[in-house]
Amino acid sequence: MVQIRMMEGNEAAAYGAMLSRVQVVPAYPITPQTELISFIAQFITEGKMKAEYIKVEGEHTAMAAAIGASAAGARVFTASSSQGIVFMEEPLWMPPGMRLPINMCIVNRSIAPTGGLRPDHNDSLLQRDTGWIQLYCENSQEVMDTIIMGYKIAENKNIYLPVATCYDGYFVSATASRVEIPEQKDVDAFLPPYEHEWYSLIPGVNKERPARGSSAKNRYEVQQANERAKKVIEEVDEDFNETFGRSYDGMIEEYNCDNAEAVLMTMGSMTGTVRDVIDDLKKSGKKIGLLKLRCFRPFPTEELQKISKKYHIIGVVDRNTSTGSAGGGIVSLELARALYHLEDRPLIANFHVGLGGTDVTPRQIEYMAEKTLGILKTGKIPEPVDWVELKDLGPVM
Amino acid sequence: MIEIRFHGMGGQGAVLGALILAEAAFSEGKYAQKIPVYGGMRRGGDVTVFLRLDNKPIRRTCGIYEPDCIIVMDPALKKQNFVRAGLKKGGLAILNDEASPSEINLGVELSKIACVDATGLSMEIFGQRAIPIVNTPMLGAIAKATGFVKVESLYEPINHQFSGRICELNIKAAKLGYEKASVWEA
Numbered sequence: 365m366v367q368i369r370m371m372e373g374n375e376a377a378a379y380g381a382m383l384s385r386v387q388v389v390p391a392y393p394i395t396p397q398t399e400l401i402s403f404i405a406q407f408i409t410e411g412k413m414k415a416e417y418i419k420v421e422g423e424h425t426a427m428a429a430a431i432g433a434s435a436a437g438a439r440v441f442t443a444s445s446s447q448g449i450v451f452m453e454e455p456l457w458m459p460p461g462m463r464l465p466i467n468m469c470i471v472n473r474s475i476a477p478t479g480g481l482r483p484d485h486n487d488s489l490l491q492r493d494t495g496w497i498q499l500y501c502e503n504s505q506e507v508m509d510t511i512i513m514g515y516k517i518a519e520n521k522n523i524y525l526p527v528a529t530c531y532d533g534y535f536v537s538a539t540a541s542r543v544e545i546p547e548q549k550d551v552d553a554f555l556p557p558y559e560h561e562w563y564s565l566i567p568g569v570n571k572e573r574p575a576r577g578s579s580a581k582n583r584y585e586v587q588q589a590n591e592r593a594k595k596v597i598e599e600v601d602e603d604f605n606e607t608f609g610r611s612y613d614g615m616i617e618e619y620n621c622d623n624a625e626a627v628l629m630t631m632g633s634m635t636g637t638v639r640d641v642i643d644d645l646k647k648s649g650k651k652i653g654l655l656k657l658r659c660f661r662p663f664p665t666e667e668l669q670k671i672s673k674k675y676h677i678i679g680v681v682d683r684n685t686s687t688g689s690a691g692g693g694i695v696s697l698e699l700a701r702a703l704y705h706l707e708d709r710p711l712i713a714n715f716h717v718g719l720g721g722t723d724v725t726p727r728q729i730e731y732m733a734e735k736t737l738g739i740l741k742t743g744k745i746p747e748p749v750d751w752v753e754l755k756d757l758g759p760v761m
Numbered sequence: 762m763i764e765i766r767f768h769g770m771g772g773q774g775a776v777l778g779a780l781i782l783a784e785a786a787f788s789e790g791k792y793a794q795k796i797p798v799y800g801g802m803r804r805g806g807d808v809t810v811f812l813r814l815d816n817k818p819i820r821r822t823c824g825i826y827e828p829d830c831i832i833v834m835d836p837a838l839k840k841q842n843f844v845r846a847g848l849k850k851g852g853l854a855i856l857n858d859e860a861s862p863s864e865i866n867l868g869v870e871l872s873k874i875a876c877v878d879a880t881g882l883s884m885e886i887f888g889q890r891a892i893p894i895v896n897t898p899m900l901g902a903i904a905k906a907t908g909f910v911k912v913e914s915l916y917e918p919i920n921h922q923f924s925g926r927i928c929e930l931n932i933k934a935a936k937l938g939y940e941k942a943s944v945w946e947a
């Protein structure tokens with residue numbers, strides 16, 4: 365029977381890993397990821413989960429062990445945050461090139477020195493060039509479901525790429541909300557056991573392995589796999605919906621966009637609050653909707669090109685900074701590149717909010733919505749990026 | 762939607778208390794959402810937890826700046842500005858305090874104030890401890906003063922968190938908190 369109960373994001377992630385029948389978990393604790401791996405350790409101790417938990421001395425080793433286990437043919441899971449991800453950086457580049465379908469949770473947390481324990485997206489976005497697929501979640505249910513889908517995407521024989529399921533520390537990781545826990549037999553039917561078609565380091569089972577080419581050839585293959593992943597992510601979402609009755613609209617969700625001339629584009633936990641604000645603004649006649657960017661890597665260029673024809677302006681809400689960049693946050697830079705060649709392209713407004721894990725408040729969201737609509741009216745963008753937090757918009761914790 | 766803000770100090774069980782209340786409300790068919798916020802320091806640092814209850818799914822994932830109700834887990838906290846901040850006129854406050862609720866002034870007209878000496882009850886039930894267990898007595902007081910959940914609905918979520926004698930003692934603490942809370946109404 366499907367169980368329904370209150371669950372924090374970290375526990376939901378641990379359930380996602382358990383239901384996916386993960387076999388090896390090398391991990392090192394770090395706030396706000398700690399509860400996730402402590403739940404996994406508990407599941408293993410209680411005998412509910414049959415997996416090898418490898419205690420490692422740091423995140424660098426966690427990823428190195430994950431690579432070894434995955435190369436040996438195991439379904440592997442790990443997780444980290446912030447400084448842990450940064451420390452993991454060196455081996456983190458290897459799974460895409462080695463085509464290992466490792467899954468990892470990045471429990472988003474800002475990076476030192478200015479950040480605290482709370483989330484922004486710079487830790488995961490720092491990994492944008494590695495070749496990892498990156499999916500961003502809004503709540504506990506989506507975290508659990510995305511991990512299960514993540515393995516199905518990663519282990520597709522046309523993909524073989526690692527997948528990062530990213531979710532905000534505290535606002536998702538420690539936030540308890542209603543979760544449906546799918547039945548194991550349904551997950552088993554959805555996600556068959558893992559077997560790499562051509563890669564194994566186990567002696568005697570070494571299969572036909574593509575010859576090692578140049579760096580350019582390897583990166584080209586990773587790029588091509590990323591391109592193919594776009595379709596696979598959509599298909600897996602449809603399959604998931606058929607089996608479990610929940611869909612996340614693949615790479616991008618358009619929410620309450622009927623008659624919208626403008627949209628706000630978000631990632632992660634702030635999306636729920638934006639839904640409420642958009643509903644209120646719609647009721648008062650404002651022509652604005654929401655684009656939730658669920659998949660940052662591969663960047664859904666073609667879908668955004670199609671979608672953007674409907675809107676005159678996109679207000680990109682960047683919970684990250686790329687200081688000294690060509691102008692604005694990382695998501696807005698990507699979007700600008702994706703839309704540059706279109707003859708009829710929308711304006712792009714850009715906002716920085718929630719940096720270092722400060723709250724993204726309804727009032728800030730109203731401000732961004734009004735400003736985006738205002739820019740549409742005048743056609744003039746006053747600055748490359750608006751640092752919303754530096755405005756006096758009421759209390760922000 | 763009812764928006765509740767818990768204020769406590771690390772170790773007092775504000776986070777777990779809010780989760781138990783959320784699960785109790787959930788078991789009664791409501792939607793609930795709990796968001797905790799705390800820093801790196803655990804014991805002794807201030808802890809804020811946001812709790813929302815509603816009859817429909819809760820989507821917003823932000824802090825609560827204008828709570829309908831505040832829960833103050835420590836007598837020293839009621840004078841703090843961040844505890845009183847934004848509390849709605851006509852709202853509710855439940856405090857761990859030896860004082861009579863009619864003596865409590867949080868600087869805004871409230872419809873209901875409840876006090877329970879949760880620290881004293883912790884001493885009575887759990888004995889002397891470095892940090893008293895005040896969350897379960899407070900939950901009993903919340904059930905009595907607010908009616909957000911029935912006191913009986915707290916027992917299963919408590920059982921979910923603790924086992925054996927510790928569970929029994931915490932259920933007893935919730936019951937006593939319910940009985941001993943004194944409620945003032947406008």
